[in-house]
Amino acid sequence: MNLEVRHLKLIKSIAEEGSVTKAGSRLYLTQSALSHQLRDVEQKLGVSLFTRMNKRMVLTPAGERLLASAHTVLDELKRTEEDLRHIALEREGILRISTECYTCYHWLPSLLQIFHHQFPRIDVQIVVEATRNPHQALLDGKIDLALVNSPVRNNKLIYKPLFRDEMVVILSKNHHLNARPFINPEDLLNEHLILYTKPEENYALKQVLSPAGVSPKRVSNVQLTEAIVEMVKAGIGVGILSRWTVSPQLEAGVISALPLTRNGLFRDWSAAMQRHKATPAYLAAFLKLLADNSVLIMKTEKKSGKANKLKLLKAVDCTDSYTRA
DNA sequence: AGGCAGACGCGACTCCCACT
DNA sequence: AGTGGGAGTCGCGTCTGCCT
Numbered sequence: 001m002n003l004e005v006r007h008l009k010l011i012k013s014i015a016e017e018g019s020v021t022k023a024g025s026r027l028y029l030t031q032s033a034l035s036h037q038l039r040d041v042e043q044k045l046g047v048s049l050f051t052r053m054n055k056r057m058v059l060t061p062a063g064e065r066l067l068a069s070a071h072t073v074l075d076e077l078k079r080t081e082e083d084l085r086h087i088a089l090e091r092e093g094i095l096r097i098s099t100e101c102y103t104c105y106h107w108l109p110s111l112l113q114i115f116h117h118q119f120p121r122i123d124v125q126i127v128v129e130a131t132r133n134p135h136q137a138l139l140d141g142k143i144d145l146a147l148v149n150s151p152v153r154n155n156k157l158i159y160k161p162l163f164r165d166e167m168v169v170i171l172s173k174n175h176h177l178n179a180r181p182f183i184n185p186e187d188l189l190n191e192h193l194i195l196y197t198k199p200e201e202n203y204a205l206k207q208v209l210s211p212a213g214v215s216p217k218r219v220s221n222v223q224l225t226e227a228i229v230e231m232v233k234a235g236i237g238v239g240i241l242s243r244w245t246v247s248p249q250l251e252a253g254v255i256s257a258l259p260l261t262r263n264g265l266f267r268d269w270s271a272a273m274q275r276h277k278a279t280p281a282y283l284a285a286f287l288k289l290l291a292d293n294s295v296l297i298m299k300t301e302k303k304s305g306k307a308n309k310l311k312l313l314k315a316v317d318c319t320d321s322y323t324r325a
Numbered sequence: 326a327g328g329c330a331g332a333c334g335c336g337a338c339t340c341c342c343a344c345t
Numbered sequence: 346a347g348t349g350g351g352a353g354t355c356g357c358g359t360c361t362g363c364c365t
Contacts, residue, residue: 006356021328033357035330040356052329 005077007041008070010034011049014057015067094123095282098130098137099147101197101242108147115289119282132201138274144283147290149203149267159270160287163294167204167265168257170232170239170246175256177238182259185212192218192237194228204240208265229255242267269294 013023013034020038021031042049049063059067099108112124130137134146135154153159169183177187185208193216195202209216220237222228228239229249240260249255259265271287273279279287 019328020330029356030358031329032331032359036357039330057329 003041003045003066005073006037008066008073010037010041011063011066012070012074014038014050015059015063018056020057093121093280093282094125095145095286096125096127096143097145097147098127098134098143100131100134100149101147101203104147111289111293114293115286118285118289122282135272138272141274144273145286146272147269148272149269151268156275157272158275159272160291162269162271162290164266164268165242165244167240167260167267168243168246169260170229170241170255170257172232172235173254173256175235175238177258178256180258182262182264184261185209185214188216188238189214190217192216192220194220194222194231194237194239196223196225196228196239196241197221202240203267204260204265208260 009027010023013026014020017023017026020034024031024034027034038049045062047062048060049066050057051060097108108126115122115124127137127143130143130146134143134148135150135152135157137143138146138157139154147162148159169177169188171177177183180187188209195205197203198221199205199219205219218237222231225241225245228241229246231237232239232255233249243250243257246255246257250257271290273283
């Protein structure tokens with residue numbers, strides 16, 4: 001290829017200025033330098049680009065053709081440089097997120113709204129397919145950040161602790177187990193357990209019921225919190241959900257919740273990402289947003305003799321109606 | 326006078342090769 | 346593999362002649 005960007009700038013400047021001397025002033029080069037350049041490119045292309053008419057440089061048809069390309073290419077280069085500047089400033093890019101639990105998608109959109117105000121040109125993509133194994137998705141480079149609660153750790157990933165939430169057993173108001181201060185695994189033996197996730201993926205089953213050798217009479221998988229609440233309310237079964245998920249219903253008094261085991265069952269949430277990958281500014285900002293708001297997402301306070309009560313603060317209002325597709 | 330183009334020289338850069 | 350030096354190349358500037 002004979003044509004270079006300087007040749008495109010040259011032909012554009014000469015065509016617009018009408019002379020090599022004026023073009024030289026615009027390009028901060030001498031008339032002679034541009035004359036050399038022009039002769040060089042004309043020789044390489046084997047065609048005249050300008051007709052020398054007295055003291056004016058007039059484009060030939062070949063010159064007209066090259067000028068059209070020069071406009072296109074130089075404009076595109078200008079746009080590219082502008083885009084690269086944005087990327088260099090890390091104001092533009094893609095942030096791919098997934099979580100290890102579908103229920104997080106309840107409060108995540110609210111957090112993303114705040115993030116979008118800070119980084120309007122960052123395209124946030126929620127990769128729902130990675131929910132089943134966000135660790136592997138991170139290692140495969142399919143996502144940039146995962147919200148995880150699994151105690152399993154991978155040494156190729158780093159984990160930033162965020163918050164702890166409590167899994168509780170939810171019951172209808174007139175359920176006989178309401179008399180208990182907490183629920184033991186064996187109390188669920190004769191119950192119809194309605195779970196948000198599949199039994200083999202369920203945190204409570206894996207951490208408490210299975211180790212205790214307890215297999216409830218019946219287990220159903222309903223991937224809709226509102227449906228689980230309605231079924232529990234109707235006395236069809238009992239559920240196990242994170243306390244903050246059912247906070248509005250608990251406050252409204254339509255269902256009740258009891259800790260699972262004497263000490264309760266808690267999940268420790270972390271933000272996971274690749275250990276040896278640079279953290280762009282927008283990702284760092286999102287992490288900070290998570291860390292700052294994790295206290296707001298689920299703040300528990302001890303009340304004398306009563307179970308922890310969840311408080312959802314306005315910054316991230318989880319009561320927004322949101323249902324997973 | 327003003328503008329273009331050619332001859333020549335300079336500095337920066339690249340390539341190649343020898344050396345450590 | 347890394348470093349340093351010499352040769353060649355390229356792009357540009359100065360000077361100058363030619364043309365209108």
